[in-house]
Amino acid sequence: MGEFLLRRVALAVPTLLLAMTAVFVLARVVPGDPALVILGDQASLEALAALRERLGLDRPILQQYLDFLLGILRGDLGRSLVTGKSVWAEVLAVIPYTIELTLAAIVIGVVLGVPLGVYAAVHRNALPDTLTRLFSLAGLSFPAFVSAILLLLAFAIELRWFPVISAPKVDDPLDRLRHLALPAFNIGLIMTAYVTRVTRSSMLNVLGEDYVRTARAKGIGMRAVLWRHALRNALIPVATVVGLYLGTLIGNSVLTEIVFNRPGLGKLILGALNQRDYTLLQGLMVFFAGFIVLANAATDIAYGIIDPRVRYK
Amino acid sequence: MTEVVLEVRDLTVEFRSGGAWHAAVRGVDLAIARNETLAIVGESGSGKSVTALAVMGLVPPHNGRIAPGSSIRLEDRELVGLSERSMDKVRGDRVAMIFQEPMTALNPTMTVGEQVAESVRAHRGLAPAAAWKEAERVLDLVKVPSARRRMTDYPHQFSGGMRQRVMIAMALACQPEVLLADEPTTALDVTIQAQVLSLIEDLKREYGLGVLFITHNLGVVALIADRVAVMYAGEIVETARAEDLFHEPRHPYTEALLSSMPRVDRDIGELQPIQGNVPSIRDIGPGCAFAPRCALAQERCRSERPSLAATADGRALRCWVRGSLP
Incomplete structure (x- = not known):
């Protein structure tokens, strides 16, 4: 397992380098002079030149590339043009909110989705299966912002169980949970829909496998056959979906954070876009690229934990 | 008997x-x-x-x-x-059963030891440690070399013949x-x-x-x-x-x-x-199922189904033509 971990993490290095290069190139091939975009066409030539110098855009391109990579290596993602704070400081200020939202959504998705999927697979084509499939189809068809508004209308405005706007008191865990509930369910239910579907179809496959018949022939009981023998083998596609979902998280969390007016990475990125905070955007892109590469590595490591054959290859 | x-x-x-x-x-x-x-x-x-x-x-x-x-x-x-x-x-x-494909009949995500031990645990009500020891004994019995060490291995680390031995161990546990x-x-x-x-x-x-x-x-x-x-x-x-x-x-x-x-x-x-081929279960006629492929088939074979009749020498036979033999 240790060697497998090392190998997988080593594999992330070239991917990371490629992703960083892509971010760098992207920022440069976008038409228009960044300095001009930031300062507007009324800016004086001196001001433009000063900004270009500050951004390092006057240096040769290779030099810029090296500076960029070395900066990342030192953990320096640059500074926000608007606030003057380092990108890291901006990220660190909001990331606990995004982490808590993501984790809650994944927990909801797995805790609800896996048993629902198993249940549907065992009772395939019967009524509970049809209901489960209907629910998951609905979950997949609803855009995150629509379901967010519906949740707000129902539970915050009509029933008043939860606050409309999320501005939790940081040091009150109960209050934080109350503010977290609706946004987390909003993303979590979509996640549940994905996980349910994948668990169901992968359980159906696994239940037809020879080793499931072997397990039944041992007389260990249906419960052990399902949860010990079948589910573990069925979890690999589920891990894939959860891993991929971490990637689409940006899109969903941006929308959810806007609708619920919650601080987080999504709102940070939206703010950077609105204010043309070019350096903050580039820093955030680097951060997200790194995050996704790590999420993929984590997914692969999860495969290794689930399926020993992956470990020994 | x-x-x-x-x-x-x-x-x-x-x-x-x-x-x-x-x-x-x-x-x-x-x-x-x-x-x-x-x-x-x-x-x-x-x-x-x-x-x-x-x-x-x-x-x-x-x-x-x-x-x-x-x-x-x-x-x-x-x-x-x-x-x-x-x-x-x-x-x-x-009653225990062993299956044809030792490649697919063992669970790829569980160690061989767990797979043998779980049936002992289920039927003998042994504690995990005792069941594990018992599994080791059975794997030894079916001549899996260095059974103790191999119990923490997974099925894909075994050869076909060894997997079938593991299957037999599971069945006989x-x-x-x-x-x-x-x-x-x-x-x-x-x-x-x-x-x-x-x-x-x-x-x-x-x-x-x-x-x-x-x-x-x-x-x-x-x-x-x-x-x-x-x-x-x-x-x-x-x-x-x-x-x-x-x-x-x-x-x-x-x-x-x-x-x-x-x-x-x-x-x-x-x-x-x-x-010819074995007929599908959906189109077996009223007579002997083998009649369409049988060189000896007579009229009766096609219209009337023979029963399995015991013969004097302790055998049994389902055939109109040969059934009349001693």
Whole structure:
């Protein structure tokens, strides 16, 4: 397992380098002079030149590339043009909110989705299966912002169980949970829909496998056959979906954070876009690229934990 | 016959296909005594495996069923109609089964030790540590080299023959009375086949097992079977002691099977393949199921179904033409 971990993490290095290069190139091939975009066409030539110098855009391109990579290596993602704070400081200020939202959504998705999927697979084509499939189809068809508004209308405005706007008191865990509930369910239910579907179809496959018949022939009981023998083998596609979902998280969390007016990475990125905070955007892109590469590595490591054959290859 | 451990009477297993039920196994009678190997021989689709699955209570419930009137008795206990829960107490404990594909029949995500230990845990109620020790003993017994070390390995780290030994260990962990072996050596190399067969033979003798051995390989039958039941299209067409069957096959189908088997003492040119195929369970006529492929078939064979009749010398035969012989 240790060697497998090392190998997988080593594999992330070239991917990371490629992703960083892509971010760098992207920022440069976008038409228009960044300095001009930031300062507007009324800016004086001196001001433009000063900004270009500050951004390092006057240096040769290779030099810029090296500076960029070395900066990342030192953990320096640059500074926000608007606030003057380092990108890291901006990220660190909001990331606990995004982490808590993501984790809650994944927990909801797995805790609800896996048993629902198993249940549907065992009772395939019967009524509970049809209901489960209907629910998951609905979950997949609803855009995150629509379901967010519906949740707000129902539970915050009509029933008043939860606050409309999320501005939790940081040091009150109960209050934080109350503010977290609706946004987390909003993303979590979509996640549940994905996980349910994948668990169901992968359980159906696994239940037809020879080793499931072997397990039944041992007389260990249906419960052990399902949860010990079948589910573990069925979890690999589920891990894939959860891993991929971490990637689409940006899109969903941006929308959810806007609708619920919650601080987080999504709102940070939206703010950077609105204010043309070019350096903050580039820093955030680097951060997200790194995050996704790590999420993929984590997914692969999860495969290794689930399926020993992956470990020994 | 000595002490019978498994007795199957009038077993009919039906499957639903296209809205109607069709019998894949029809009126099968079998009896296995302690320390006896009964081989079921037949082509693919003759109902051999379904018979074994029925004994295990593993006929898929959504499209298969055991027809009313069927009986499967393990010693003095009727298994047909037992609840799933009661059946779970029988299978793996008193009747065990090993399957054809050792590659796919073991769970790839569980260690070999866990897979053997769990049936001991379920049936003997042993604590995990004790079950683990017991699993080690059984793996030793089926001659898995350095069993203790290999218990934490996964199935993909074992060779085909070793996996089949693990399967046998799992099956025998609780010392069942009856072992059902569904083509356990078909997927193995010939040399490994011989080792696994002699292992099953040794264990049978040591524990007085009743073995139901399913195969299409007559060479294997000659090696291990005490008695043979030949199945065709869901029915038993002939039963006999193994040496009698090879010496003097009576049913035209048995005869055809034997002459289609390659032998070292005969030229390959003398092989006679059986013409045609086993009929689908959906289109078996009113007469003898083998009649359409039988060289001896007469008018009666096509219109009237023969029954399995015992002969004076302790054999049984389902044939109008040969049935009149002593």
